[in-house]
Amino acid sequence: MTTTASTDVALMLLQLIALTIPPVVVLIRLLNRSQNLTWQYRKLSFGLVVSSVSLLVGAAVAVMAYFVASVQLPATVVVGLLLVIIGFFPLGAFLVVLYREHRKEHGP
Numbered sequence: 001m002t003t004t005a006s007t008d009v010a011l012m013l014l015q016l017i018a019l020t021i022p023p024v025v026v027l028i029r030l031l032n033r034s035q036n037l038t039w040q041y042r043k044l045s046f047g048l049v050v051s052s053v054s055l056l057v058g059a060a061v062a063v064m065a066y067f068v069a070s071v072q073l074p075a076t077v078v079v080g081l082l083l084v085i086i087g088f089f090p091l092g093a094f095l096v097v098l099y100r101e102h103r104k105e106h107g108p
Contacts, residue, residue, distance in 0.1 A: 057088045
């Protein structure tokens with residue numbers, strides 16, 4: 001694969017996304033353990049986490065689309081990229097379950 005400025009930037013974006021996901025998961029865990037937040041702050045926190053995860057998934061999809069469109073990737077790499085993106089959906093499902101649990105426990 002020959003590298004261009006665009007390819008280098010896309011690779012840096014992928015690295016940034018990969019580095020950002022673990023702190024988001026840690027924040028979700030901290031939110032899950034918090035006991036002194038009011039329901040409004042808890043709801044706001046979940047909204048921030050969901051928007052963060054959504055933006056990360058969107059960025060990953062955009063970068064992957066760039067690679068698929070401009071670089072001749074083998075089919076196995078394209079399948080791997082799709083599996084990575086699909087792997088974000090269980091995290092979204094977990095957020096929904098966690099939100100419902102918190103709503104039952106702390107919500108109105």
